[in-house]
Amino acid sequence: LRPPGEPRRVAYLYLLPGFALFAAFVLVPLVHAGWLSLFAWDGVTPGEWVGLHNYGTVVSDSELRHAFGHSAVLLVFYAALPIVIGLVLAAAASRAPIRGLTAFRTILFLPQVIALVVVAVTWRLIYQPTGWLGDFDLALPAVGLVGTWVAYGLAFVLFMAGVQKIPRSLYDASRVDGAGPVREFFAVTLPALRGEIAVALTLTTIAALRNFDLVYLTTSGGPGNATSVPAFEVYQRAFRGGDVGLAAAIGICLAAVIFLLTLSINRVADRAART
Amino acid sequence: MRRVAALALLLALLAGCGTPGGDAGDNTKKAEQAEQSSHKIDVAKAGDVTLTVWDQEVRGGQRRQIAELNAAFMKRYPNVTIKRVAKSFTDLNTTLKLAVSGDKAPDVVQANQGRPPMGQLVKGGLLRPLDAYASAYGWPDRYSSVLLDLNRFSPDGKTFGEGKLYGVSQMGEIVGVFYNRAMVSQPPQSFADFEKDLAAAKGRGQTPISFGNLDKWPGIHEFQSVQNLYAEPDAVRNFVFARDGASFDTPENQQAAAKLQEWVKKGYFTKNFNGTGYDPAWAQFGKGAGPFLIGGTWLLRDLEDALGDKLGFMLMPPDQSGAPARALGGESLPFAITSKSKNPDVAAAYIDFLTDANAAKVLVDTGNLPAMPTNESPTGEAGQDVFKAWESLNESDGLVPYLDYSTPSFYDQITAAVQQMLAGRESPEQFTGDLQSDYEKFTGSN
Numbered sequence: 181l182r183p184p185g186e187p188r189r190v191a192y193l194y195l196l197p198g199f200a201l202f203a204a205f206v207l208v209p210l211v212h213a214g215w216l217s218l219f220a221w222d223g224v225t226p227g228e229w230v231g232l233h234n235y236g237t238v239v240s241d242s243e244l245r246h247a248f249g250h251s252a253v254l255l256v257f258y259a260a261l262p263i264v265i266g267l268v269l270a271a272a273a274s275r276a277p278i279r280g281l282t283a284f285r286t287i288l289f290l291p292q293v294i295a296l297v298v299v300a301v302t303w304r305l306i307y308q309p310t311g312w313l314g315d316f317d318l319a320l321p322a323v324g325l326v327g328t329w330v331a332y333g334l335a336f337v338l339f340m341a342g343v344q345k346i347p348r349s350l351y352d353a354s355r356v357d358g359a360g361p362v363r364e365f366f367a368v369t370l371p372a373l374r375g376e377i378a379v380a381l382t383l384t385t386i387a388a389l390r391n392f393d394l395v396y397l398t399t400s401g402g403p404g405n406a407t408s409v410p411a412f413e414v415y416q417r418a419f420r421g422g423d424v425g426l427a428a429a430i431g432i433c434l435a436a437v438i439f440l441l442t443l444s445i446n447r448v449a450d451r452a453a454r455t
Numbered sequence: 456m457r458r459v460a461a462l463a464l465l466l467a468l469l470a471g472c473g474t475p476g477g478d479a480g481d482n483t484k485k486a487e488q489a490e491q492s493s494h495k496i497d498v499a500k501a502g503d504v505t506l507t508v509w510d511q512e513v514r515g516g517q518r519r520q521i522a523e524l525n526a527a528f529m530k531r532y533p534n535v536t537i538k539r540v541a542k543s544f545t546d547l548n549t550t551l552k553l554a555v556s557g558d559k560a561p562d563v564v565q566a567n568q569g570r571p572p573m574g575q576l577v578k579g580g581l582l583r584p585l586d587a588y589a590s591a592y593g594w595p596d597r598y599s600s601v602l603l604d605l606n607r608f609s610p611d612g613k614t615f616g617e618g619k620l621y622g623v624s625q626m627g628e629i630v631g632v633f634y635n636r637a638m639v640s641q642p643p644q645s646f647a648d649f650e651k652d653l654a655a656a657k658g659r660g661q662t663p664i665s666f667g668n669l670d671k672w673p674g675i676h677e678f679q680s681v682q683n684l685y686a687e688p689d690a691v692r693n694f695v696f697a698r699d700g701a702s703f704d705t706p707e708n709q710q711a712a713a714k715l716q717e718w719v720k721k722g723y724f725t726k727n728f729n730g731t732g733y734d735p736a737w738a739q740f741g742k743g744a745g746p747f748l749i750g751g752t753w754l755l756r757d758l759e760d761a762l763g764d765k766l767g768f769m770l771m772p773p774d775q776s777g778a779p780a781r782a783l784g785g786e787s788l789p790f791a792i793t794s795k796s797k798n799p800d801v802a803a804a805y806i807d808f809l810t811d812a813n814a815a816k817v818l819v820d821t822g823n824l825p826a827m828p829t830n831e832s833p834t835g836e837a838g839q840d841v842f843k844a845w846e847s848l849n850e851s852d853g854l855v856p857y858l859d860y861s862t863p864s865f866y867d868q869i870t871a872a873v874q875q876m877l878a879g880r881e882s883p884e885q886f887t888g889d890l891q892s893d894y895e896k897f898t899g900s901n
Contacts, residue, residue: 216475222863223552224579225612226476304669304732314669314730316878400671403729403874419549421864422575424475 210435217428223418227425234429244430247408248437250320251389254409257324258331258388263380265328266335267373271365274343274351285340288333299330300397313399319406326394331387335380342376343369378449382442389438410434476579486584486610486619489794493587496800498532504801507538507561509554511547511788515756516822520625521809523817528808535801544788548572555581555793562796563805565788566622568605569860570615573791577621578612583792584619588803594623597810597827598786599849601692602627605856606789615860616696622789623810625818627826627845629770629784629854630676630751633758633837636765638746643769644776646684652746653723662745666724667736672866674873675859679783680749680771682711688781688855695861697898704891712876712883719877729874752824752841759835768840770848779851780844786826862897865890 221227303326312322354364392411401408418427512521566573609618643649653663668674685707693701740748741761770782792802815829859866876886
């Protein structure tokens with residue numbers, strides 16, 4: 181007889197439905213995309229096996245390199261800025277009870293709820309009089325700021341939830357020890373929010389790197405190619421240019437970058453949590 | 456480890472990993488066979504037939520004309536059912552390849568001109584050549600030669616602009632100059648006069664040419680409207696069809712780019728045009744921001760609503776007053792028959808019905824510009840201007856096709872390059888040189 185809690189083969193049976201869905205809609209398409217990335221294929225006529233040539237193009241094509249570079253810039257606007265703003269807001273809210281906090285939270289969270297298409301069309305109108313979206317130097321930051329606006333509410337709400345579970349006694353103790361608001365933030369609030377920061381960073385990083393809709397709807401990658409990003413290039417090359425193999429290769433590279441970044445974010449957060 | 460390998464193998468099998476894409480086979484032979492089995496038939500005796508049609512005639516007058524013609528066809532031939540699948544232009548372009556290569560391919564599809572959609576479908580042997588039908592129904596009499604050439608490919612899909620006919624279109628379109636009669640008493644007859652009007656409008660504090668290029672593609676219209684002054688229509692056609700010796704890196708194209716940069720410097724375009732959307736730009740013109748707008752005839756209806764009788768339409772005035780008309784333009788998406796259609800003869804009769812004299816009348820009545828000749832004429836002065844311009848362009852063979860038909864990626868390249876050139880970040884020489892090298896990458900590999 182097996183003692184309770186001992187692993188049993190039947191457990192795999194319970195995993196099966198979930199795994200089947202995951203395999204059908206994530207793993208199989210991923211492997212298929214990986215396979216397609218090894219061909220020069222226009223989507224219609226028989227493809228030609230080219231091995232890793234498409235991956236070479238991802239590295240050597242200057243337009244694609246720029247697209248990945250733009251993604252790195254967008255990381256600042258989509259991930260770093262929202263988290264800093266969210267932390268400042270959460271720290272302020274943790275100092276003193278704010279009247280109508282629920283209302284603030286709802287309002288700040290609203291951009292997350294609105295469909296990105298609506299966000300993009302609205303911001304295009306907002307930017308219209310400034311001409312920033314047509315300026316070679318300002319277009320990318322302008323698109324980035326939209327991302328900041330979308331994401332900081334999410335960060336704030338996550339951090340507020342985290343702040344509320346910090347024991348008040350820690351704040352009382354730090355005040356008794358004479359800590360000011362800044363010291364209190366770094367000594368008490370920030371360390372306690374490590375887990376929430378990791379979650380926020382993961383979500384916003386993914387959003388930043390897979391960004392397609394905002395760019396497509398506001399600038400179409402322009403002016404010139406000043407705001408093109410990898411996901412946009414995937415679309416362009418697969419559906420407009422008819423280079424499905426290269427598009428698949430870009431997609432696989434993008435997925436790999438996202439995977440590595442989120443993995444390292446969570447590694448760092450876990451290690452910090454243990455110490 | 457063995458388990459992981461087994462899993463990977465299983466996934467690979469599930470993902471259906473074989474060489475992607477169908478079997479192209481011998482297209483030329485298949486095309487000949489298809490033509491031999493093409494007949495003009497009496498549709499009424501064809502038995503019960505269902506034609507599945509994918510089109511993108513979804514806006515205003517376009518939707519009305521196709522609905523009316525479909526209903527009329529089914530009334531004339533009660534044995535035929537038309538199953539219409541309407542999609543937006545973008546949707547159609549992105550899903551068409553998968554649809555026509557699948558087992559349940561539609562019978563009739565609108566396959567956009569140019570190498571990206573139509574050329575690739577021809578290369579894959581997915582469209583049926585229509586030459587036998589064309590001569591049986593007399594289609595060549597309905598169109599000027601450049602309009603037919605735009606729908607021609609060699610059966611291997613490599614040569615564009617000649618070879619077999621793969622589709623015919625219903626409507627024409629011209630990119631010309633809309634003007635506001637309240638500000639332009641006498642439409643300029645020569646390019647020099649046009650530039651004088653621009654300077655005068657600038658002096659009055661107006662926006663001489665309303666222009667919004669945030670969407671990237673409108674800049675092609677500005678560039679080609681000016682390019683036509685310097686480059687011969689045949690030179691541009693040869694480039695679009697990738698004929699031997701054609702080049703983008705020419706003095707004429709550099710002159711056109713320089714002229715546009717001069718206009719930017721002089722402030723003849725909407726301020727911040729690279730950051731202004733296409734729709735806001737023509738809306739500004741409609742509100743009286745300035746005398747001119749370079750735009751396509753698809754804007755006619757909306758601009759008539761905004762400006763009423765004050766709206767006028769002309770072609771970009773030629774260098775010498777009275778010289779033959781030239782303009783950027785073309786035709787609506789052609790209707791084509793898929794290779795997998797089981798009823799190609801009925802499909803051909805349907806396409807004939809969509810493009811005959813009766814169809815031309817329906818098109819005019821629903822506010823469209825028919826590509827084929829017609830005695831009907833629209834109401835409204837600007838509408839009549841458009842009809843006259845179309846007639847004169849067909850007479851003088853002055854229609855110049857869109858540059859972005861030329862290679863699969865030229866749309867991306869030229870739209871981005873025009874934005875850079877207009878912003879002064881590229882000299883005219885860099886502009887033509889860079890685009891030429893992109894173009895050569897394609898012509899070298901085709």
